Amino acid sequence: MTIRVVVADDQELVRSGFAMILDVQQDIEVVAEAGDGAQAVEAVRRLAPDVALLDIRMPGTDGIQACRTICAETACRTVMLTTFDADEYVYEALHAGASGFLLKDVRRDDLVHAVRVVAAGESLLAPSVARRLIADYTARPTVISSGRLDVLTARERETLLHLARGLSNAEIAAALVVSEHTVKTHVGNVLSKLGLRDRIQAVICAYETGLIAPGAAPSQDGGAPAALFPYPHR
Structure with a gap:
């Protein structure tokens, strides 16, 4: 079964790079690319993909807002992408309903693996993000x-x-x-x-x-x- 994916990032080269990595996989098809959160939401509503890969920082409707709308209105699962691993983004993404959280320096194989894991109904965080999340709880x-x-x-x-x-x-x-x-x-x-x-x-x-x-x-x-x-x- 083919995993259908929407990739959203306001940086065209980054967006195209992620799309290219995913689209060459035999079991993954990138059905749309989006330059902001509003476009991502529209694409998900129209195409009903399995996974949406969302950059957190985008103009207009950002990734967190898009994630919240997508998770509330559709069965699509979301993976958040960012160059930042600040704790507040992790919390916001998780409470918005995200099933994954990756840094943009993620390895090619780990990106593909993340999409497959999330599409299968599981969830994940990048190791560094998970450690920071638990470390915060440890300090409380x-x-x-x-x-x-x-x-x-x-x-x-x-x-x-x-x-x-x-x-x-x-x-x-x-x-x-x-x-x-x-x-x-x-x-x-x-x-x-x-x-x-x-x-x-x-x-x-x-x-x-x-x-x-x-x-x-x-x-x-x-x-x-x-x-x-x-x-x-x-």
Whole structure:
């Protein structure tokens, strides 16, 4: 199945470069390019692509605004692109509904991988962005507001906890001694009951509600939980 993509960036050379990288892939088709957020929204509404690659800083309607509209009105998933990795952009993008966040110096293979991952219903952040995000939570005092989680069953809370620790579905299945199919059901229930779009938002929710303490779930390299940036290990 071909992944249909809209690429939006106000810099023509950057936009064309990303489009060229993606369009040569056998399973990806760039169906439109846009020079600003308004054009991106119009293209998504008209063409119903699977993924929109959006630059954050664009004239007029910026990438964050475009992301918010696209996620609210369509089934298209969004990946944000920027030359900046300032924390406020990460938060704004995530709350707007973005499923991915990449810096523009992303490697060619990682860009292609990101589009495939997001199109498949998963989510990711660039490793450096994920580490900064979790580092910010680590610096904050833990605020318990777990009442939001009361809608979850005990098993669903366990599933959310394991998601926040960066475990894959297979690893969660092993920890809970259930099948991967059952884990997928639990994950789906967690997202649905909490009104979350994807696993990234689930991880953020786990930290915001105090289900997991900041800094309590490092990956093997001491960075952020692996679930936030599922790039292949090199």
